[in-house]
Amino acid sequence: MIRFLASLTFRAAVVLSGAALATFALLWHAPGDPALAIAMARYDALATTDVIAIVRAEAGLDVGFWPAFLAWVGPLLVGDFGQSSVTGHDVLPEVMTALSYTMPLALAGLLIGLAISLPLAIIATRRPRGWLDRFAVAIASIGAAIPAYWLGLLLILLFAVHLGWLPAMGARTSAHIVLPALTLGLGVAASLTRILRSGILEARDQPFLPAFTRRGVAAGGIERDHVAPHAAIPVITVFGLELAFLLEGAVMVEVIFARPGLGSFLVNAIEARDFPKVQAVVVLAAILFVTVNLLIDLLYRTLDPRIGERDA
Amino acid sequence: MRSVYLLAMAFVVLAVAGPWLAPHDPAQINIPHRLSPPSAEWVLGTDALGRDILSRLLHGARWSLGLAFVISVIGLCIGTLAGLVAALGGKLADWLVMRTTDTFLAFPDLIAAVVIAGVLGAGTTSLIFALTVTGWMRYARVARGIGLSLQSQGYVVQARLAGLSPFAIAWWHYLPSLLPSLAVVWTGMFARAILGISALGFLGFGVQPPMPEWGTMLLDARIHMRSTPLQMIWPGMAVVICVLAINLTGDALRDSLAEQERRS
Amino acid sequence: MLNVDGISVRGGTRLRLQDVSFTLARGQTLAVVGESGAGKSTLIDAILGLVPCHSGHVTWDAAPVRDCRPALVMQEPRSAFNPRMSLRRSVMEPLVAKRITPDQQHLDQLCHGLEIPPDLLDRRPSEVSIGQAQRVGILRALIAAPPLVLFDEPLSALDAVTQKHSARLIAQMQRAQGFAALIVTHDLGYAAAFADHIAVLRAGRVEELSTAPAFVDAPASAYGRRLRDAAFALGALEHVA
Numbered sequence: 001m002i003r004f005l006a007s008l009t010f011r012a013a014v015v016l017s018g019a020a021l022a023t024f025a026l027l028w029h030a031p032g033d034p035a036l037a038i039a040m041a042r043y044d045a046l047a048t049t050d051v052i053a054i055v056r057a058e059a060g061l062d063v064g065f066w067p068a069f070l071a072w073v074g075p076l077l078v079g080d081f082g083q084s085s086v087t088g089h090d091v092l093p094e095v096m097t098a099l100s101y102t103m104p105l106a107l108a109g110l111l112i113g114l115a116i117s118l119p120l121a122i123i124a125t126r127r128p129r130g131w132l133d134r135f136a137v138a139i140a141s142i143g144a145a146i147p148a149y150w151l152g153l154l155l156i157l158l159f160a161v162h163l164g165w166l167p168a169m170g171a172r173t174s175a176h177i178v179l180p181a182l183t184l185g186l187g188v189a190a191s192l193t194r195i196l197r198s199g200i201l202e203a204r205d206q207p208f209l210p211a212f213t214r215r216g217v218a219a220g221g222i223e224r225d226h227v228a229p230h231a232a233i234p235v236i237t238v239f240g241l242e243l244a245f246l247l248e249g250a251v252m253v254e255v256i257f258a259r260p261g262l263g264s265f266l267v268n269a270i271e272a273r274d275f276p277k278v279q280a281v282v283v284l285a286a287i288l289f290v291t292v293n294l295l296i297d298l299l300y301r302t303l304d305p306r307i308g309e310r311d312a
Numbered sequence: 313m314r315s316v317y318l319l320a321m322a323f324v325v326l327a328v329a330g331p332w333l334a335p336h337d338p339a340q341i342n343i344p345h346r347l348s349p350p351s352a353e354w355v356l357g358t359d360a361l362g363r364d365i366l367s368r369l370l371h372g373a374r375w376s377l378g379l380a381f382v383i384s385v386i387g388l389c390i391g392t393l394a395g396l397v398a399a400l401g402g403k404l405a406d407w408l409v410m411r412t413t414d415t416f417l418a419f420p421d422l423i424a425a426v427v428i429a430g431v432l433g434a435g436t437t438s439l440i441f442a443l444t445v446t447g448w449m450r451y452a453r454v455a456r457g458i459g460l461s462l463q464s465q466g467y468v469v470q471a472r473l474a475g476l477s478p479f480a481i482a483w484w485h486y487l488p489s490l491l492p493s494l495a496v497v498w499t500g501m502f503a504r505a506i507l508g509i510s511a512l513g514f515l516g517f518g519v520q521p522p523m524p525e526w527g528t529m530l531l532d533a534r535i536h537m538r539s540t541p542l543q544m545i546w547p548g549m550a551v552v553i554c555v556l557a558i559n560l561t562g563d564a565l566r567d568s569l570a571e572q573e574r575r576s
Numbered sequence: 577m578l579n580v581d582g583i584s585v586r587g588g589t590r591l592r593l594q595d596v597s598f599t600l601a602r603g604q605t606l607a608v609v610g611e612s613g614a615g616k617s618t619l620i621d622a623i624l625g626l627v628p629c630h631s632g633h634v635t636w637d638a639a640p641v642r643d644c645r646p647a648l649v650m651q652e653p654r655s656a657f658n659p660r661m662s663l664r665r666s667v668m669e670p671l672v673a674k675r676i677t678p679d680q681q682h683l684d685q686l687c688h689g690l691e692i693p694p695d696l697l698d699r700r701p702s703e704v705s706i707g708q709a710q711r712v713g714i715l716r717a718l719i720a721a722p723p724l725v726l727f728d729e730p731l732s733a734l735d736a737v738t739q740k741h742s743a744r745l746i747a748q749m750q751r752a753q754g755f756a757a758l759i760v761t762h763d764l765g766y767a768a769a770f771a772d773h774i775a776v777l778r779a780g781r782v783e784e785l786s787t788a789p790a791f792v793d794a795p796a797s798a799y800g801r802r803l804r805d806a807a808f809a810l811g812a813l814e815h816v817a
Contacts, residue, residue, distance in 0.1 A: 011414065018415030023427075030431045145555035147507050149514050150548035153534060157541050244420035251423055252511060266423070267515060270430035282427055286418040466655030467666065470716070473624060474670040475645055488660050 112185025121196035143190020334367035380505035395455025499562030583632035607767030610777035647717035
């Protein structure tokens with residue numbers, strides 16, 4: 001177990017280093033002169049050649065790729081994400097503020113997704129291939145094909161423009177979170193329904209279940225004690241994927257609903273060419289992602305001792 | 313099952329023949345008739361510049377489906393190559409390739425695509441680059457997984473003993489076994505690319521106006537949501553139907569493969 | 577000449593082979609016998625370099641064995657062929673790898689010797705019988721005239737009648753081609769009838785190495801004697817003794 005843990009952690013460290021390097025390399029090789037962009041952002045028309053040179057030295061852009069990379073990664077290891085190249089403020093507090101908007105949204109989306117998919121999957125699998133089941137599968141298939149931004153626009157059209165029930169843009173009141181969360185939640189529900197359904201069906205197919213029925217174990221007990229844990233394993237795997245979906249969905253949804261948060265923060269940072277901010281978001285996303293996948297690997301191991309590592 | 317394949321074929325035909333089927337020039341600006349409702353002349357109405365929406369959708373199919381095809385095929389080639397190198401190239405190559413794959417999987421892929429396309433600047437080339445870089449990993453994992461399971465097959469051992477080069481072994485013995493599974497992955501990645509292209513277009517990082525790409529059209533339509541909501545429905549509908557058709561084709565393909573496997 | 581010099585192979589925590597040594601010259605046949613799990617298949621893998629030896633080494637004429645392009649006849653005859661290819665394509669593979677253009681006359685001669693009808697090669701592995709697949713497997717092994725051919729339980733997948741037939745064909749081909757043959761088998765009767773030498777493998781060690789007649793008369797080891805007596809009891813050695 002300890003060896004397993006060590007190898008997992010080592011792998012995560014390698015992957016994160018690679019991710020940091022890839023991110024930095026992309027931004028380093030981005031077209032355009034970053035020093036010029038910073039100078040323009042700060043001093044506008046006053047950005048002369050001299051000013052640009054000073055900015056370049058200040059931002060550590062004149063030292064070459066590897067020194068610049070190390071100068072960025074070093075502080076990163078102790079949680080210092082650097083300063084915005086436009087405003088000069090520390091990036092981390094701003095990212096945290098953005099995160100404080102995104103987190104509730106993602107959580108609400110996940111809860112809505114679960115609230116829809118769990119009952120739907122359970123009812124659907126009562127009678128596999130029955131009309132309810134087909135309905136659930138159809139809904140899930142269509143849901144998986146609907147892009148989040150279009151769904152968001154449709155919801156705005158219906159609930160904000162047409163019916164006037166809910167506010168659409170911004171995040172001023174708590175009612176503002178309803179439509180974005182619903183957009184996100186419906187998307188989550190589509191993929192979760194599919195996975196929960198096949199998870200439950202697969203667990204029911206386990207060869208040992210008929211033996212329980214023959215021995216007279218109550219149906220409810222079988223479902224709870226034997227079907228549920230088996231269905232849990234694929235569901236846990238999927239939470240890793242769902243997390244990606246939630247993060248991506250949040251990015252799109254925040255842009256559509258003009259909501260502050262990580263998505264708007266990222267898109268604004270890209271447009272302002274404020275690379276320290278972009279790097280911070282990307283690296284944070286990678287850390288979150290890798291950590292969650294690490295935990296999933298561990299949970300997997302605890303739930304099913306037969307599995308050493310996922311698809312290794 | 314058959315009907316699913318037919319639907320998918322219909323989209324291929326549309327993507328190829330779309331421009332000839334279009335009743336109007338998709339770039340023809342017609343200010344007096346801007347934001348017209350659907351009519352006999354303009355079947356799906358016109359946009360803010362009076363351009364025919366149906367014609368723009370049909371031309372847009374070439375952008376959305378064509379680019380998605382290019383992206384998913386490049387990803388297929390890169391991913392398969394990486395997976396084969398991992399499976400055939402020995403322990404070190406395997407470790408390197410798989411950690412690289414993990415690294416690229418460490419980002420939620422649409423976010424990575426947004427960052428790459430955004431940082432490199434809007435345009436078709438950076439769009440293709442962004443979605444390819446973030447879309448080859450699943451092929452690599454599948455190719456490696458099947459590749460490793462082939463390694464102990466008698467005929468692969470025989471080929472190695474005969475002194476066949478790794479390239480020849482990959483080409484003659486691995487690729488034919490990989491293709492069915494890769495085809496299933498490909499349908500998923502094709503659908504993903506369509507969604508990615510339109511998402512990036514919608515964010516303004518993808519195909520640039522006046523090109524009639526579906527995501528970009530949606531971005532235009534959004535401004536006039538209150539006055540002409542229908543204008544916003546059509547491009548989204550096009551994306552949904554395409555992705556749905558492709559996903560269903562992929563499901564059908566996977567089922568028939570599983571069926572074949574069970575019978576043999 | 578094949579020279580196996582003190583090889584040990586590790587599998588997990590235990591040793592699958594321990595200090596195994598022997599030599600095998602061209603034109604000679606060595607049968608390796610033993611119970612299942614004795615390390616017979618590991619021995620083949622080690623000789624072919626498919627598993628690493630953690631000590632000792634294997635050479636052919638003082639060079640690595642793989643350099644002489646040894647051939648292997650597999651236990652499961654069909655598994656040696658890619659199910660998607662015609663048998664002909666698979667058979668030609670050793671020649672393709674060596675960039676030799678196939679010689680039709682040579683092929684016809686081998687086919688004749690192995691009693692393979694000419695049109696059989698155009699079928700797929702699933703379309704021929706196990707016995708036919710076995711003979712095509714031998715054809716494939718011999719097509720590039722290797723100096724060393726390894727047989728992994730060549731008879732175990734076949735029925736009794738086909739077994740005798742195959743055993744005779746292998747012996748004939750060896751007389752004609754003059755390769756060194758290493759036959760791994762659990763069939764002592766077969767080993768005694770067709771091999772020049774018999775090596776008894778037990779738990780990864782060579783218990784004894786004798787000429788075939790000497791082994792049938794008087795095995796040198798207690799374990800060898802037990803094996804021989806068991807085979808006598810089954811009537812497997814009657815035609816030899």
